[in-house]
Amino acid sequence: MEYITGQEIDGEEKAKILCCQCGTSIEPNPANMCVACLRSHIDITEGIPKQATLHFCKGCERYLQPPSEWVPCALESRELLSLCLKKLKGLHRVKLIDAGFVWTEPHSKRIKVKLTVHAEVLGGAILQQVFVVEYTVNHQMCDDCHRSEAQDYWRALVQVRQKAENKKTFYYLEQMILKHKAHEHTLGIKPIHEGLDFFYPTEAYARKMVDFLVSVLPCRFQHSKKLISHDIHSNVYNYKFTYSVEIVPVSKDSVICLPHKLTHQLGGISPLCIVHRVTNCVHLIDPTTAQIAEVNSTIFWRYPFNSICNPKQLTEYIVMDIELILNKNRKTFPGQGAVSNKHILADVWVVKASELGLSENTIHSRTHLGHILKPGDSALGYALGDSNINDPNFEKLDATKVPDVILVKKHYGDKGARRRFRNWKLKHLAEEKTNLNTATNEYLEFLDDLEEDPAYRQNVNIFHDKSKFQTAVDVDDLGDETIPHITLDEMLDDLNLEDIDMQETE
Numbered sequence: 001m002e003y004i005t006g007q008e009i010d011g012e013e014k015a016k017i018l019c020c021q022c023g024t025s026i027e028p029n030p031a032n033m034c035v036a037c038l039r040s041h042i043d044i045t046e047g048i049p050k051q052a053t054l055h056f057c058k059g060c061e062r063y064l065q066p067p068s069e070w071v072p073c074a075l076e077s078r079e080l081l082s083l084c085l086k087k088l089k090g091l092h093r094v095k096l097i098d099a100g101f102v103w104t105e106p107h108s109k110r111i112k113v114k115l116t117v118h119a120e121v122l123g124g125a126i127l128q129q130v131f132v133v134e135y136t137v138n139h140q141m142c143d144d145c146h147r148s149e150a151q152d153y154w155r156a157l158v159q160v161r162q163k164a165e166n167k168k169t170f171y172y173l174e175q176m177i178l179k180h181k182a183h184e185h186t187l188g189i190k191p192i193h194e195g196l197d198f199f200y201p202t203e204a205y206a207r208k209m210v211d212f213l214v215s216v217l218p219c220r221f222q223h224s225k226k227l228i229s230h231d232i233h234s235n236v237y238n239y240k241f242t243y244s245v246e247i248v249p250v251s252k253d254s255v256i257c258l259p260h261k262l263t264h265q266l267g268g269i270s271p272l273c274i275v276h277r278v279t280n281c282v283h284l285i286d287p288t289t290a291q292i293a294e295v296n297s298t299i300f301w302r303y304p305f306n307s308i309c310n311p312k313q314l315t316e317y318i319v320m321d322i323e324l325i326l327n328k329n330r331k332t333f334p335g336q337g338a339v340s341n342k343h344i345l346a347d348v349w350v351v352k353a354s355e356l357g358l359s360e361n362t363i364h365s366r367t368h369l370g371h372i373l374k375p376g377d378s379a380l381g382y383a384l385g386d387s388n389i390n391d392p393n394f395e396k397l398d399a400t401k402v403p404d405v406i407l408v409k410k411h412y413g414d415k416g417a418r419r420r421f422r423n424w425k426l427k428h429l430a431e432e433k434t435n436l437n438t439a440t441n442e443y444l445e446f447l448d449d450l451e452e453d454p455a456y457r458q459n460v461n462i463f464h465d466k467s468k469f470q471t472a473v474d475v476d477d478l479g480d481e482t483i484p485h486i487t488l489d490e491m492l493d494d495l496n497l498e499d500i501d502m503q504e505t506e
Contacts (some may be wrong), residue, residue: 009404030088059145156206161195218297267337346370381407
């Protein structure tokens, strides 16, 4: 404790006076009292409690900030110090100079804060004082943890469903959720057949998740609510809300058959199309004309269609001969839709890889992969001529115009080496919550799709994998084919650097 004396006189020695209480010789001050007498007669911390209580929830490790807010605070953090100072009544009557924590055992349930304050006393003298406030940490369960323990912790549910045979769409959705941090307010994620369930504490968070799903995937939703309780005296209703979100039942690399009305609306595109990718809309490409189209959720549910061939039915073919089709030889008509500039039409003659050398009968087809295929390459496609397809739109087609084979993509023989030298990886939600197993062949194919399609991976955050290191590959061990391995640096050239999180993950 100290006090501030009167003004000094430059160049002269100060006069001494006697303390009015004890007679000690002191320098003049407004109170005319020494420090010991000021300390014994005046206490500027009177009215400020020296003990207080903090309420702490062991379940979520948060502190109660009155009246009803729970905030996370680390020990000896700035947030905890602010919370402790707000608990002190009467602190506004003095001026706070300094505040800091006094070390205590972490398990002692005691928090000590050392405060330095000063105030004006007895006609202008300013007195400064240091004191310690001890806080007792009491355990109290917050409302969220209480509802969780009572098995009644959620108020809104978002059910995401897709009636498809693979989970590529859900792998893409997982990356979009992580990129935009749409799972921050999620209480839990539960895997269900053909989809996932997201639980939220309020309807507003659930509605925000539904809006996010509608913006990143072509889907539709329905809303319902269930009455849980009703207070007739205060007219308060307690509801549980459910949002059912249905994603379009098509996936990447599937073959679909469009309705006749929809083909005219999309610029005369062929009914048999390949799903090039699925983002916020379904991107289609016609393998016979390289015409492209986009189908959003509104158009899809107005003219619904299903997949007639799925990626699990892909068959490997060997290209025996290929002949490119020049632009002047393409058939065009007025009102035709947009045509892809990244693909080249070609007539191709293929044979099944399992029948290579056993049969000389080649199958003719027209493909949009003329820019990457050459004789001797392998390609994956669907054998429509040998398939039993049950689809009302497909049955209306002229059988003479249905191709025997539709090639979807080029096939690279040694995928193991390609995946072994991949030096990047993706983040994941907790696998025990989502049940999205990252060791399946579908997930590895999803990573291959990201490498092969730059536009598809623009919405995905990629991370450096320190467990993998880039080494030289012996070309003789890989055969005649060159594996299109893409490193992290090459991938970043195709992406927007402002949207990529370059943090390293374990």
